[in-house]
Amino acid sequence: MPLDYFIFVMITFLLTAAHCEETEVFAEAGSRAVLPCKCSPLYPFIPTILWSKANKGTVWRKERNGLQYWGYSWFQRVRCPNSRFEKGDFSLQINNVREGDGGVYSCRVEHGDQVVVKVVTLRVTEVSISSSVPVFGIGVWISCKVTPWPHGATVRWTLNNSPFVPQAGIAANRGTTENVVREKATARLTGNWTCVVDYKGKEGRASAALAVKGVIHPSKDDTKVYAAVGSAVTLPCVFSPSLIPSNPVWEKLKPGFLFKPAPGRLPTSFSSSFSQHPSDQSASLKEVGLEDEGRYRCSGSIAGQRLTRNMQLVVAKIHSSIPSKDTGSATLTCQLTDTSEVTDYEWVHVVYDLNGTRSVGSLQKGKSVSISRVSKENQGEWACRFYGRDGILGNITYHIQLMSGLSGQTSLGVSHNTAAMVGLSFLLLVLLLILAQMYKNHRRRKRIFQYPALETIVHTVSNEREERERKQVKN
Structure with missing residues (x-):
C-alpha cells in the first residue's frame, strides 16, 4: 500500500504540475466520513471537480456544465454538497463507511489553467469481538482494526470511558492491521470498549459493546449477604436471562479451605429452586441461626462450561448485658460474624402507639448503646443499622419487652x-x-x-x- 500511495501521488502531481496537499482522516466503520477539499473561493463559476481513489478510478465527478458522474458502487453512498461550492468547499461525503473504503483519495479542481490537487488518506477504524456474547470463563479477543494500518501509530484502549489495564496483557502486532486484547471473560470486561489510535496528530476512534453472560447476580465472587438471627434471607444466584443452567447445585463450603474449599452440610432451613424462572437459581433460609454463617456456592453448567459463584452469609445479632450491680440499665451491642465491610453503626428507637402508628426517636451512633430498663420512654423496638462504604448493609431489631429482671419500684409494683x-x-x-x-x-x-x-x-x-x-x- 505505501508504494501504491507514492506512485498515485507522484503521477497526480506530475500530470497536473499543481500544488499538492496531503491530509489524514479517520472514520469509524458504519459512520459518515468527510474527505476535505477546500480551495480559495475566487472562481466566477463552478470549476471541474474530480474525486478518485487509488487503484479504483473515479469516485465522483462534476463537469462545468453541471453534469455529475459516479463511479461503480459509489452512487448510493457518495455526495458532494453544491451549497458549499461558492465557498470553495468541494469536500466529499461517504455515508456508511466500510472497511474497503480505506485508502488514498485525490480531489482535483480545474479552472482554466489553474489546477489544485488535494490528497486525502481515509483510514477506517473498527472494533471486533471474537464472540458477540461470550460466557464467563471463556477466552475472548477484542481487536482494533485500522484500514490501511498507520505504521508508527500508537493504540490505547478504554473500557466505559476509563483506561483499561489488562490482566493477561495486550498483544500488539504493529506489522499487521490489528491490535488485540486477549482476556478471559469476566464481569469486569462488560461495557463499551473503545480503541483510540494516535497518528501524526490525528486521532481515530472505534467502539463496540461487550456483554459477558453468566451469573449476573451477585456480579462478583465473595459478595456478602447480611441477615439477622431468626429472620429469613435469600441467597441470590441469577444467570443471564437467556441462559438456562443444567445440573444446578448449592453447597456450603467448609471454613479453612481457601484455594479448594470442600463442601459441607447445608442448613436444615435451606430451600432452593423456588423461582419460576429457569435462569434464577436463588436459594433461601427460612430462619437464620448463628451456625448458618459462612461461605456458600451455587453452580450450573452452560454449554459444557461449569459456572460458579461464591458468596458469604454474615449473621447479625444483638447482645444484651446487665451490670453486676443492678442499676436499672442495660447495654445493647450489635454483633456481626464478619465486620470487614462495616464502617459505621447507628441505633434507632422505634415506638408504636395504641393505633399502631410508628414513630422514630433520636439516632445514636456507635456499636453499643446503654438504656434504662425501668424507663417507659425506652419501651418499644431498638434497631441497629450497620453501614458500609456504599450505604446501609442491613439492620437488626431488639424488643425491650423481652428484657428480663425488672428492679426497684417496678418489682414492688409487681408484688x-x-x-x-x-x-x-x-x-x-x-x-x-x-x-x-x-x-x-x-x-x-x-x-x-x-x-x-x-x-x-x-x-x-x-x-x-x-x-x-x-x-x-x-x-
Missing part, C-alpha cells in the same frame, strides 16, 4: 399487683359458692310446687300424727 389478684380471686370463689347454694334451694322448692295435691296430703297426715301424739300424752 402489689400479685396480692391484689389473689384477693380478688378468693372473693369471686366465695360469691360463686353462695350463688350455687341459692340456685340449689330454688330448684328444690320449684320441684315441690309442681305437685300441690301431694303437698296437701303430706300436710294433713302430718297434722293427724301430731294430734294423736297429744292425746296419748293426756291419757
Whole structure:
C-alpha cells in the first residue's frame, strides 16, 4: 500500500504540475466520513471537480456544465454538497463507511489553467469481538482494526470511558492491521470498549459493546449477604436471562479451605429452586441461626462450561448485658460474624402507639448503646443499622419487652399487683359458692310446687300424727 500511495501521488502531481496537499482522516466503520477539499473561493463559476481513489478510478465527478458522474458502487453512498461550492468547499461525503473504503483519495479542481490537487488518506477504524456474547470463563479477543494500518501509530484502549489495564496483557502486532486484547471473560470486561489510535496528530476512534453472560447476580465472587438471627434471607444466584443452567447445585463450603474449599452440610432451613424462572437459581433460609454463617456456592453448567459463584452469609445479632450491680440499665451491642465491610453503626428507637402508628426517636451512633430498663420512654423496638462504604448493609431489631429482671419500684409494683389478684380471686370463689347454694334451694322448692295435691296430703297426715301424739300424752 505505501508504494501504491507514492506512485498515485507522484503521477497526480506530475500530470497536473499543481500544488499538492496531503491530509489524514479517520472514520469509524458504519459512520459518515468527510474527505476535505477546500480551495480559495475566487472562481466566477463552478470549476471541474474530480474525486478518485487509488487503484479504483473515479469516485465522483462534476463537469462545468453541471453534469455529475459516479463511479461503480459509489452512487448510493457518495455526495458532494453544491451549497458549499461558492465557498470553495468541494469536500466529499461517504455515508456508511466500510472497511474497503480505506485508502488514498485525490480531489482535483480545474479552472482554466489553474489546477489544485488535494490528497486525502481515509483510514477506517473498527472494533471486533471474537464472540458477540461470550460466557464467563471463556477466552475472548477484542481487536482494533485500522484500514490501511498507520505504521508508527500508537493504540490505547478504554473500557466505559476509563483506561483499561489488562490482566493477561495486550498483544500488539504493529506489522499487521490489528491490535488485540486477549482476556478471559469476566464481569469486569462488560461495557463499551473503545480503541483510540494516535497518528501524526490525528486521532481515530472505534467502539463496540461487550456483554459477558453468566451469573449476573451477585456480579462478583465473595459478595456478602447480611441477615439477622431468626429472620429469613435469600441467597441470590441469577444467570443471564437467556441462559438456562443444567445440573444446578448449592453447597456450603467448609471454613479453612481457601484455594479448594470442600463442601459441607447445608442448613436444615435451606430451600432452593423456588423461582419460576429457569435462569434464577436463588436459594433461601427460612430462619437464620448463628451456625448458618459462612461461605456458600451455587453452580450450573452452560454449554459444557461449569459456572460458579461464591458468596458469604454474615449473621447479625444483638447482645444484651446487665451490670453486676443492678442499676436499672442495660447495654445493647450489635454483633456481626464478619465486620470487614462495616464502617459505621447507628441505633434507632422505634415506638408504636395504641393505633399502631410508628414513630422514630433520636439516632445514636456507635456499636453499643446503654438504656434504662425501668424507663417507659425506652419501651418499644431498638434497631441497629450497620453501614458500609456504599450505604446501609442491613439492620437488626431488639424488643425491650423481652428484657428480663425488672428492679426497684417496678418489682414492688409487681408484688402489689400479685396480692391484689389473689384477693380478688378468693372473693369471686366465695360469691360463686353462695350463688350455687341459692340456685340449689330454688330448684328444690320449684320441684315441690309442681305437685300441690301431694303437698296437701303430706300436710294433713302430718297434722293427724301430731294430734294423736297429744292425746296419748293426756291419757
